[in-house]
Amino acid sequence: MSAADxxxxxxFLALPFAAAVLFVLIHAWxxxxxxxxxxxxxxxxxxxxxxxxxxVAFALGYPPTGGAGFAYALLFTALGAALLTAxxxxxxxxxxxxxxxxxxVTATAATVLAVDRSPxxxxxxxxxxxxxxxxxxxxxxxxxxxxxxxxxxxxxxARRPLTALxxxxxxxxxxxxxxxxxxxxxxxxxxxxxxxxTAGVLLVFSFLIVPAVIGSLYARTLAFVLPIxxxxxxxxxxxxxxxxxxLDVSTGAAMVIAFAAMLAAAGLAKALIFxxxxxxxxxxxxxxxxxxxxxxxxxxxxxxxxxxYPQADQPGLAAFERLSGLVPARFLSASDRDTxxxxxxxxxxxxxxxxxxxxxxxxxxxxxxxxxxxxxxIASYQQTFNEMARGERFVLGVLRAKARARERWIVGAPAAxxxxxxxxxxxxxxxxxxxxENAQSSRLA
Amino acid sequence: xRVVRIALVxxxxxxxxxxVMAGARVVATTAxxxxxxxxxxxxxxEGEPAPGEPVAVDTVETIVPAGVDAEAFxxxxxxxxxxxxxxxxxxxxxGYDYWxxxxxxxxxxxxxxxxGDGYVDGSAGIALLEVRGESVVNEGGHSHGAANPHYWLxxxxxxxxxxxxxxxxxxxxxxxxxxxxxxxxxxxxxxAARMAGWRERAAAFAGAKLIAYHDSWPYxxxxxxxxxxxxxxxxxxxxxxxxxxxxxxxxxxxxxxRAVLHEPYEPAQTARFVAARLGVPMVVLAPxxxxxxxxxxxxxxxxxxxTALAKTLGEGAR
Numbered sequence: 001m002s003a004a005d006x007x008x009x010x011x012f013l014a015l016p017f018a019a020a021v022l023f024v025l026i027h028a029w030x031x032x033x034x035x036x037x038x039x040x041x042x043x044x045x046x047x048x049x050x051x052x053x054x055x056v057a058f059a060l061g062y063p064p065t066g067g068a069g070f071a072y073a074l075l076f077t078a079l080g081a082a083l084l085t086a087x088x089x090x091x092x093x094x095x096x097x098x099x100x101x102x103x104x105v106t107a108t109a110a111t112v113l114a115v116d117r118s119p120x121x122x123x124x125x126x127x128x129x130x131x132x133x134x135x136x137x138x139x140x141x142x143x144x145x146x147x148x149x150x151x152x153x154x155x156x157x158a159r160r161p162l163t164a165l166x167x168x169x170x171x172x173x174x175x176x177x178x179x180x181x182x183x184x185x186x187x188x189x190x191x192x193x194x195x196x197x198t199a200g201v202l203l204v205f206s207f208l209i210v211p212a213v214i215g216s217l218y219a220r221t222l223a224f225v226l227p228i229x230x231x232x233x234x235x236x237x238x239x240x241x242x243x244x245x246x247l248d249v250s251t252g253a254a255m256v257i258a259f260a261a262m263l264a265a266a267g268l269a270k271a272l273i274f275x276x277x278x279x280x281x282x283x284x285x286x287x288x289x290x291x292x293x294x295x296x297x298x299x300x301x302x303x304x305x306x307x308x309y310p311q312a313d314q315p316g317l318a319a320f321e322r323l324s325g326l327v328p329a330r331f332l333s334a335s336d337r338d339t340x341x342x343x344x345x346x347x348x349x350x351x352x353x354x355x356x357x358x359x360x361x362x363x364x365x366x367x368x369x370x371x372x373x374x375x376x377x378i379a380s381y382q383q384t385f386n387e388m389a390r391g392e393r394f395v396l397g398v399l400r401a402k403a404r405a406r407e408r409w410i411v412g413a414p415a416a417x418x419x420x421x422x423x424x425x426x427x428x429x430x431x432x433x434x435x436x437e438n439a440q441s442s443r444l445a
Numbered sequence: 446x447r448v449v450r451i452a453l454v455x456x457x458x459x460x461x462x463x464x465v466m467a468g469a470r471v472v473a474t475t476a477x478x479x480x481x482x483x484x485x486x487x488x489x490x491e492g493e494p495a496p497g498e499p500v501a502v503d504t505v506e507t508i509v510p511a512g513v514d515a516e517a518f519x520x521x522x523x524x525x526x527x528x529x530x531x532x533x534x535x536x537x538x539x540g541y542d543y544w545x546x547x548x549x550x551x552x553x554x555x556x557x558x559x560x561g562d563g564y565v566d567g568s569a570g571i572a573l574l575e576v577r578g579e580s581v582v583n584e585g586g587h588s589h590g591a592a593n594p595h596y597w598l599x600x601x602x603x604x605x606x607x608x609x610x611x612x613x614x615x616x617x618x619x620x621x622x623x624x625x626x627x628x629x630x631x632x633x634x635x636x637a638a639r640m641a642g643w644r645e646r647a648a649a650f651a652g653a654k655l656i657a658y659h660d661s662w663p664y665x666x667x668x669x670x671x672x673x674x675x676x677x678x679x680x681x682x683x684x685x686x687x688x689x690x691x692x693x694x695x696x697x698x699x700x701x702x703r704a705v706l707h708e709p710y711e712p713a714q715t716a717r718f719v720a721a722r723l724g725v726p727m728v729v730l731a732p733x734x735x736x737x738x739x740x741x742x743x744x745x746x747x748x749x750x751x752t753a754l755a756k757t758l759g760e761g762a763r
Contacts (some may be wrong), residue, residue: 012687134687135718241687248688358575362663366652366672372601375572375667379592382576 012134013241016251019136019144020241023195023207024233026148029155030188031212032225036166038097042084043192043208045100046185047201048107049080050193055114077193080107081185085178131200134244134251140198147194151187158183163222203252206259207233214266218274236262293426300419307412310404317407328403331410336399343395350389354382468503469532469617471610472557474542475515476734477597478535478567478606479507480743485607485629486614486621506531508545511735514710515541516681520548528552531563533613538568541594565613567606571596574663598732599664600640600747604633639744643669643751649759656697656723657706658716661732665750674700677715685715697723704757708732728757 034042053076054069062068080103087099155162161180195204211233215225240258244251271283302316321327329340357378364370370378471486473479482505508524509515515537528534528548534557536542549558557563573592596602611629615622647669654672659681666673675693678685685693696702697719705720705727707713713727720727730750731737740746 012691016687132684132712132714134684134690135715137718245687245691248686250684250686252684254686354577358577361574365663365667366670369667369670372572375574379573379576386576 013245015136015138015141016133017238017241018141019133019198020207020237020255021234022141022144022148023199023204024211024230024237026152026191027195027204027207028211028215028226028229028233029152030191031208031210032215032222032229033162033166033184034188034208035212035216038095039084039100040209041097041100041104042185042188043205044201045084045104045107046077046080046189047192047196047204048104048111050074050077050189050196052076052107052111052114055111059114073193074190077189078186081182081189084185085181088178088181131196131198131203131252133199133203133255136198144194144198148191151191154187159222200252202256206256210236210259210263214263217266217270232262232266233259289426293423296419296422296426299415300423303412303415303419306404307408307416310408310412311401314404317404317411328400328407331403331406332399336402340396340399340403343392343399347389347392347396350385350392353385354389357382357385468621469563469614470503470530471505471533471535471614472508472527472531473505473535474508474545475537475597476507476509476511476736477743477746478537478610479505480734480746481597481603481607482533482535482610484632484743485611486625508548509542511733512709512737515733518542518544520544524548525552528557529554531557532617533557533563533565533610535565535567535610535613537594537597538566539573539592539594562616563613565609567609568592568594568596569609570605571602574667575660593660593663595661595732596664598662598747598750599668600636600643600743601668602664603636603743607632635744639748643747646751646755646759650703650754653704653754653758654697654700654702655704655706656693656702656719658708658711661708662706662730669751669754671754673706674702677705677719678711690715690719694719694722697725704728704754706730709736726757728753730754 030043034040050073053073056076057069057072060068060072062072083103084100087096090096090099158180161176162184165177165180165184192204192208195207199207211229212225214232215227215229218228219225236259237255239262240255241251243249243258244254247254268287272280272287275283298316302314302320305312306314306317329337332340361370361375361378469486471479471482473482486505506527508520508527509518525548529552531552531554534545534549536545546559555561573596575593577591597606607629611625614625618625651670652672654674655666656675656677657673658677660673660676660679662671662673665671675696677690677693679689702723702725704725705716705723707716707727707729709729709731716727729737730753731740731746734740734743734746737749740749
């Protein structure tokens, strides 16, 4: 690895990580409030309104990244903040979340209509959905840091009224409450607008909600919830980034999955480790039972499915075949097995030919481009090979169905029986214990 | 077969002469095909009016507005109306404008559905590149193969595309045959003249190694001898992974890539990032007529792209 390549790798991960840390710090704070207010999707509504503002600016002929674009986005976000503030009065009649949902779909539909007037605004909308935290620039991270520091400071100074506001869901609406509410939603809107442009809607939602949920699982007061949320959020972000690099997958999607995995791990840890000792033992036992019963249940379900519809897709059996090497060909007659194996080989070979022809044409493109006639010939060879590969796959399908019809009883019945015995064995001690506990409690009564 | 069909059309024409005089209503799925249809049968070419010619075409309409990504296009009710009154439909095919099939089914205009006299698939007869896998869309019983659909970006293919359009036009309005043939000849002469210039200018940057955002330029690259080593987003819609970007930048550096190609409706952030890491310029190319200023017609489209590349890679950049 040359120095330049090493610098690339560092640049690929350092800046996105810095951005992720910033996002976690500010979003977890808002997330805690949003959770307490039961307004989970307010961020989507506000982000969509700001996207609408940017699209309207684009339709009017302003570049989306310029000052006018930002001003329009801010204006629409403020409108959203005002509407959300006003919706506090609705709490007595309907859930505020219903209103948030209506706001979201309306803003999305309006964006589609606005895009219609400005074709290339579509790119902007698509970018907002997907985001690109991987390619965040240093100046962008600097700007985000400044913005979030300013908003964080304001919120730190106003933490008492804001926390009181989130705790009180009864819907009091004096003028002061309304003013604080508007301030909350406006700053929330500004944060979400900036983060969605970089990280995309999905990832921002994860930053906002998942760390706050984990923090709320473990603690009640803000002084504990926030540090837990920050720490787990930053760890999840780091895992997501590293996973995306190692597994070679999209960064935003990998990070969302990492956040979900973090939540699952935190939930498990809460149930199995951070509980009083006597309940802990019960939880471990339950976990053991589930862990043993789940594979039995899956085997039972797939073997019943195999016996009922051998010709249908058999995901359970296919996974077993892959793991054990017990391929369907084993259940075929010698001649059928030969056909199956040669069809498998040929399907791979034909697909390989298509790629090889492509590479040949591509390699000659620069120095001595093939004449059109030759390209046409290659294309028709490729079409032929594609058709032949498809034919082989059809043969494979037919033979696999034949093999499955034989496996139906030979494999299906013993597997189902084994799974049933397993389930019975698991259920027995559990039932005995359950019975014992019931007897104990009735004696006590 | 064709003779019989033309004879039948002639018979029909003889029976209803009023139809002939009206001229055909042509609907094209993309602005590029519309521009080619206009070039051979509608508006004067390069300021050269042609008075006294019989009218072959009344209107040429486009379904996908200029500058909109045809693969991400959502049809509107007005589009069905266009198809209902169309005499000729010109499409890209190869699954690129896949939404047309459902529109045609809804419009219920037999003349322009697959197999009708007014149905022109521009990809017919093109020397296709990258015929990989099978097409998702089954086009009339046989699999077309999912070839790369961006064939209009090779100006030489305009000869074949306009041939298909002209044939359908003549079938519909045989009286305008002479006019259509001579218009097409004039357009092809203009194309050939420009082609010589383009090739001369492109020779200055022949063999240049480039990275593109999507795989939209193989036909263009083949004609002008560009070497597209890799793509930022090989699977459209799936954002690139950091490992892919790292490989891309490493390969770009090792092979001496000279620019990153970008289209106006692709997300610019990643392309800018790769270009910055490689220290090379980002060239914005127009994928279709009307998607950028100065690409109002077909010749302008090719000219703008060759000029953009020449400006960055050729003439002044050496």
